Amino acid sequence: MNPGRLSPTMYNLMIDKIQGAIQHWSCNFLSYARKLQLINAVVFGLENFWCSALLLPLYVTRMVNKLCKDFFWGIIAGQRKMSYKSWNSICAPWGEGGFNVKELLSWNKALLSKWVWQLTTHRDCLWDSWSRTYNFKGKSIWEGHALTCHGESWRDIIKVKDALLELAGSKNAAFSMLNSCVSHGKFMVGRAYSLFRQCRPKLRWTIPLWSDSILPKHRICVIQAVQHQLATVDNINRRGLMLVNRCCLCMVAQESHRHLFFRCSFSQQVRRNMLAWLGVSGSSSDIDIKNYLYKINAGNKCNSWRNILSGCSVAGMVYAIWEERNNRLFGEIQATPEMVASKLQSILKIRLSDNQHPRIRQWLDFTN
Incomplete structure (x- = not known):
């Protein structure tokens, strides 16, 4: 309705609403998946009203992106936590290795x-x-x-x-x-x-992770693990905060992405239990997560039941191992590989119970 050029103060209403919502959420302990859900549902709901009528100035889009980025990575006592992924890569779709957040300007x-x-x-x-x-x-x-x-x-x-x-x-x-x-x-x-938007090449290893049956927190964790963007001790040491580097699962080797998810004896035992439960022939030999996802995708269609089942299992295993590592490191709670695998199997059964694929339904009836 304004016949002239809008002043910067006229956009403060939108920024203040977004900032107020983010400050309210920041008092809660939220996972990355829940933070992304709030950003996509609430923040972009406020932005869409403005974006449908006006082309937001660059300083406004930068301010909103900064608010969302700080909320996603978290700020403690005015200091930002370590971030392992740029906001531009977070705004990429799942198939391009991102977290499927809308890039505001585009x-x-x-x-x-x-x-x-x-x-x-x-x-x-x-x-x-x-x-x-x-x-x-x-x-x-x-x-x-x-x-x-x-x-x-x-x-x-x-x-x-x-x-x-x-x-x-x-x-x-x-x-x-x-x-x-x-x-x-x-x-x-x-x-x-x-x-x-600036499109990136599709990553073939992400195809098994496209299924809606995969929990969002599992999908985010496995994407971070493949791209070496989790807060492992070696990653923290490379950023200048020197810690004693020892795997808290096996207490033998140094902690890294490659060791934690495949070389560690604890992780190998979890993987053996899951392969036996799935009825899949395989070994717990040393193999990279990305190559393992490539192997799953080889010869299978994107929506095939094997891709869905294998993608859910791999993403769940990575998240379960990472969760057990954090429980031991911060909560001093320890579980055996059998307990970790059993808990994951229960979660996957509940999650896959909504999938209507006939082969998956048949597999669930057989496992039950």
Whole structure:
């Protein structure tokens, strides 16, 4: 409604609401999965109201990203905890090794591109007719330019149109890009988002982790483990905080990602118990997690029941081993490999009970 340029103080309402919600959540002990759920559901719910009408300034997007990043990694006594993954990589989809958080600037442009598409389709509605008559003087939106008489929203729509032209290179190519985001007459903002964000190559080892049957906290933990981004002692020592490096599970070797999840005798025993429970032939020999996921994916389709079952098991094993390590390190609570495997089997049975795949249902009936 403001005919002039918006001042920085006008965005304080959105920032204050996000900051208030984050400060309220920070008093709780939340896992990374729950933090991501709150960021995606609540924070982006507040942002979507603004992003659907305005192109947020860069300083606003940086402020919101900083608030979300600090909340995700946690701040204790005003000091930020160690972060092992950049916010840009966190905003990547699961298939690209990220945590599937929307990148704010690209999502903002994708939401505004819906209005560009609506103006190019010449729909018979009052808003389109008024826009073409008074804002573009009968011209096409591709020929329109931002004028001082235009409001902030119209200038932002023109900026997104210019960004599309820069990506596509021509009017026809930009129009084809917008049409590729349409399904059954509706504009899909999710498809437009992939046009603006910086896409990375798909990682084949993530395919077994795409199933909805995998618990989010398990998926996040195994992605961090594959990328060596967990707070193991060797990672902490590389960042300048020197600790005695000894695996708290076997009390023999030094702790690292490669040792903790596959070389450690405790982890090998957990893996042997899980392989026996799954009825899968295999050994507990030294093998990297990424290579193990490659091996699972070899010859299987993305939605095959073997991929779903194996992905749930591997992600669950990595999380269970990491949880047992933390319990021994901070809680002085110890469990045997059999107890860890038994607890994980109970969790997987409950989680897979909602899966309607006939082979998985048959396998669950057999294990019960």
